[in-house]
Amino acid sequence: MESLQLLLDGFAAALTPVNLMYALVGVTLGTLVGVLPGIGPAMTVALLLPITFTVPPASAFIMFAGIYYGGMYGGSTTSILLNTPGESASMITALEGNKMARRGRAAQALATAAIGSFVAGSIATALLVVAAPAVVSFAIAFGPEDYFALAVMAFTAVSSVLSRSVVRGLASLGLGLVIGLVGIDQQTGQARLTLGIPQLLDGIDVVIVAVGLFALGEALYVASRLRHAPPEVVPVGRAWMGRADWRRSWAPWLRGTALGFPFGALPGGGAEIPTFLSYAAERRLARGTAREEFGKGAIEGVAGPEAANNASAAGTLVPLLTLGLPTSATAAIMLAAFQQYGLQPGPQLFDHNPALVWGMIASLFIGNTMLLVLNLPLAPLWARVLRVPRPYLYAGIVLFAALGVYALNGTVVDLFVLYVLGLLGYAMRRFGLPVAPAVIGMILGPMAEIQLRRALAIGAGDVTVLVKSPVAVVLLVLSLLALLMPLFRKLSARRKPPARSTSEQESR
Amino acid sequence: MAGRWRPELGLAVVVLALGVLVVIGTLDVSAAASQLGLGPRFFPMLVGGAMVLIGLFYVVDVLRGGHGDPEESEDVDVDAPADWRGVGLVSGIFLAFAALLNVLGWIIGASLLFFGLSVVLGAEHKLRAAVVSVVMGLATYLLFVEVLGVTLPAGPLAGVI
Numbered sequence: 234m235e236s237l238q239l240l241l242d243g244f245a246a247a248l249t250p251v252n253l254m255y256a257l258v259g260v261t262l263g264t265l266v267g268v269l270p271g272i273g274p275a276m277t278v279a280l281l282l283p284i285t286f287t288v289p290p291a292s293a294f295i296m297f298a299g300i301y302y303g304g305m306y307g308g309s310t311t312s313i314l315l316n317t318p319g320e321s322a323s324m325i326t327a328l329e330g331n332k333m334a335r336r337g338r339a340a341q342a343l344a345t346a347a348i349g350s351f352v353a354g355s356i357a358t359a360l361l362v363v364a365a366p367a368v369v370s371f372a373i374a375f376g377p378e379d380y381f382a383l384a385v386m387a388f389t390a391v392s393s394v395l396s397r398s399v400v401r402g403l404a405s406l407g408l409g410l411v412i413g414l415v416g417i418d419q420q421t422g423q424a425r426l427t428l429g430i431p432q433l434l435d436g437i438d439v440v441i442v443a444v445g446l447f448a449l450g451e452a453l454y455v456a457s458r459l460r461h462a463p464p465e466v467v468p469v470g471r472a473w474m475g476r477a478d479w480r481r482s483w484a485p486w487l488r489g490t491a492l493g494f495p496f497g498a499l500p501g502g503g504a505e506i507p508t509f510l511s512y513a514a515e516r517r518l519a520r521g522t523a524r525e526e527f528g529k530g531a532i533e534g535v536a537g538p539e540a541a542n543n544a545s546a547a548g549t550l551v552p553l554l555t556l557g558l559p560t561s562a563t564a565a566i567m568l569a570a571f572q573q574y575g576l577q578p579g580p581q582l583f584d585h586n587p588a589l590v591w592g593m594i595a596s597l598f599i600g601n602t603m604l605l606v607l608n609l610p611l612a613p614l615w616a617r618v619l620r621v622p623r624p625y626l627y628a629g630i631v632l633f634a635a636l637g638v639y640a641l642n643g644t645v646v647d648l649f650v651l652y653v654l655g656l657l658g659y660a661m662r663r664f665g666l667p668v669a670p671a672v673i674g675m676i677l678g679p680m681a682e683i684q685l686r687r688a689l690a691i692g693a694g695d696v697t698v699l700v701k702s703p704v705a706v707v708l709l710v711l712s713l714l715a716l717l718m719p720l721f722r723k724l725s726a727r728r729k730p731p732a733r734s735t736s737e738q739e740s741r
Numbered sequence: 742m743a744g745r746w747r748p749e750l751g752l753a754v755v756v757l758a759l760g761v762l763v764v765i766g767t768l769d770v771s772a773a774a775s776q777l778g779l780g781p782r783f784f785p786m787l788v789g790g791a792m793v794l795i796g797l798f799y800v801v802d803v804l805r806g807g808h809g810d811p812e813e814s815e816d817v818d819v820d821a822p823a824d825w826r827g828v829g830l831v832s833g834i835f836l837a838f839a840a841l842l843n844v845l846g847w848i849i850g851a852s853l854l855f856f857g858l859s860v861v862l863g864a865e866h867k868l869r870a871a872v873v874s875v876v877m878g879l880a881t882y883l884l885f886v887e888v889l890g891v892t893l894p895a896g897p898l899a900g901v902i
Binding site: 270271311324396398400401403404407408410411418421424425426428449451453454455456457458460461464622623625626627628629632633635639645648649652656659661662663664685686 | 795
């Protein structure tokens with residue numbers, strides 16, 4: 234029970250007044266950006282990356298973890314109270330949650346989402362405490378070829394799962410990899426793809442890429458097809474729920490947690506699949522009144538997916554901390570934050586910086602509790618935030634994007650780079666390219682290259698070194714399967730009569 | 742094969758062209774210092790080559806009538822036709838802001854940026870938008886420069902604030 238002792242030390246570090254303040258700032262900010270449409274935790278962490286120069290690492294990661302968890306809480310408020318479907322992870326919650334709200338049960342929907350998120354977040358963080366040391370002791374023997382294979386698997390899984398079309402996922406990944414290549418080669422000092430522009434020698438900053446793809450890209454996209462009807466927010470009081478709601482919620486919470494945690498830990502798993510699976514499971518398991526209510530606002534359909542959503546966020550932290558492997562856009566940005574401190578997540582991090590890692594994990598428990606307090610009584614406040622007039626919201630997002638990017642180096646050149654990346658982000662949204670593979674490719678690409686070159690240097694040019702270890706072989710086979718799976722799906726679909734012809738698609 | 746022009750073809754061609762550019766650009770990189778293991782050229786060549794391949798598949802997919810689903814988002818009406826005027830105006834305002842920032846300073850520049858964007862995005866009450874814009878410009882300057890110590894251009898208001 235060594236990890237328990239370390240966790241207690243972590244609590245001691247996280248419970249200092251300064252770190253409690255950072256946790257509170259993190260969860261408040263996280264809930265805010267989670268509630269507001271158009272921005273999310275990934276972009277918020279990216280915008281806050283520059284502060285990593287002035288804040289000690291433990292405090293910064295306590296805040297970032299708070300933003301990540303807070304974003305998950307905030308997202309549920311939006312999908313329950315707003316009449317428009319949001320992004321895929323929260324769309325499932327909207328299915329039943331918004332219907333509950335319209336039937337006057339908004340308070341109960343918000344309560345089961347918040348309490349479920351708390352329960353799932355706490356259990357999943359406890360699972361993280363158990364799983365992380367186990368993964369670390371397994372991964373301590375990993376060689377560079379294993380890390381390269383891990384990166385390849387993250388690339389292929391995230392590209393093929395997040396998009397309906399593999400080619401679009403891979404195109405997004407490739408765009409990210411190319412952006413990551415720009416700058417000086419770390420091993421030989423050669424300038425690559427800088428087009429002779431001196432400002433590009435240091436590479437394109439993660440902040441500019443993330444803010445461009447997320448913030449400016451979203452603002453341009455919204456400008457192109459703004460929903461002109463004002464947002465219809467269901468009014469709500471303090472979130473609470475009665476005895477019957479508790480009885481109907483606890484089992485979906487636990488089932489959602491069981492689905493969310495492992496999927497979050499898998500490359501390409503993310504939050505979408507487990508929330509959907511949880512919804513499907515609850516719908517199937519529903520009996521009696523619950524069965525009749527499904528489709529009209531069943532509390533089980535909110536409780537399960539919301540728990541899965543939060544558990545997957547904790548699951549994401551397992552590969553991030555133990556292997557340095559990001560499986561979501563936010564995790565990728567957090568990895569970049571580690572790098573800014575000169576830290577490399579992985580087995581060594583647990584050895585060299587136990588105070589930092591366990592302080593962060595302990596702060597997840599604390600942040601989760603803060604979020605519960607923040608979300609139950611303050612629900613009406615968050616509902617009011619949702620009414621922010623959209624012109625001001627998006628103007629503000631662009632303003633903060635410009636501020637964050639200009640403040641990096643104090644040059645307007647970065648603002649023009651930001652605009653180009655914003656256009657790219659717009660095009661990717663418009664044509665259905667997922668953004669996460671690009672962010673993961675950009676941040677993980679250079680690391681994959683280093684591991685590849687290291688492995689081949691050890692093998693003295695012998696390529697078979699890449700498949701020498703069984704772990705690497707398994708990972709590479711899985712990557713191949715991730716790429717080929719959609720092909721198989723297409724082939725088996727072709728054998729059956731086509732449900733829907735592809736020529737009916739209109740040109741938009 | 743659908744013969745008509747599809748806007749998505751533009752993005753697919755960009756992916757393809759970027760792959761070609763990466764390969765060509767990498768040819769300039771001197772391959773010195775690579776006696777042991779791989780030089781600085783190998784990985785970019787790999788990425789560039791893969792991008793060319795992906796780009797080709799993407800172009801073919803678009804030509805054969807495949808298309809991605811526009812991303813869904815709370816404030817986006819996916820079925821609405823693209824409003825090019827909005828995109829153009831937002832782009833123009835942002836680029837003008839970037840070009841003039843050092844002349845106007847943050848407070849004036851950011852206020853104009855906010856005002857322009859909010860009006861383009863549909864703020865009906867112009868006077869209120871103007872007030873909000875000035876407040877935003879001033880508040881961000883005071884918060885980030887005076888409290889957090891970030892450097893932002895002061896512009897003509899340098900002596901006043």
